[in-house]
């Protein structure tokens with residue numbers, strides 16, 4: 456729809472680029488605590504989400520547990536939580552280095568780096584993740600830095616480079632994730648879908664993406680390849696719109712599932728990185744939707 460409305464797109468693009476932050480520091484809001492958010496603090500967080508589809512909050516009261524994460528997320532209309540494979544019963548994951556077991560098979564539960572992706576890029580269309588809350592209880596002794604990018608900025612960059620890149624990324628067979636199998640059998644069937652699509656109700660831009668070299672089957676044509684190369688260049692550009700930060704204890708990121716990566720990190724016996732993660736099928740309520 457955006458591709459056909461050139462005037463509307465130009466107007467939206469100008470506003471978006473004008474308000475997009477130059478640094479992660481512009482997205483930080485100090486709050487009292489996860490469970491006692493005052494209206495002004497909530498408004499500040501929503502203002503950041505309107506600029507960049509994400510906000511970083513910093514709690515004065517560092518008390519945090521899984522229930523508090525859900526209460527905080529609920530303040531922003533995030534209630535339909537993803538009970539995925541490695542989450543606890545209430546759907547909130549505890550990201551910390553885990554050896555062995557099911558969690559030990561997955562990179563988020565290791566100290567290895569994570570390449571660029573949106574969360575749940577491997578989910579089928581009925582379980583597409585719209586929002587994520589990451590809350591840092593303890594940062595690593597070294598490393599564990601995140602880079603993030605609003606998918607709307609990626610869209611603009613790609614469309615400016617070549618509008619056909621958008622069409623390539625909207626193709627329903629653009630990106631396939633093969634079935635996930637372990638020794639016990641198939642955990643998840645293969646999932647094929649676009650990189651970009653639009654929410655059926657709000658018209659908001661949605662994105663699924665993974666930079667992983669293994670286990671992703673891309674549509675095999677020149678435009679898809681060129682679009683991927685263009686996105687890779689953008690995400691790797693040190694002087695571009697990518698924002699970088701390391702969450703400190705009591706800080707968190709709330710986002711409409713923005714693009715992100717994570718550097719490798721080092722734990723010590725005294726300092727072991729611990730991050731809560733909750734993922735939702737809702738998007739942040741009160742955040743303007745692109746239409």
Ligand SMILES: [Fe+2]
Nearest residue numbers: 572573574715
């Ligand atoms: Fe992630």
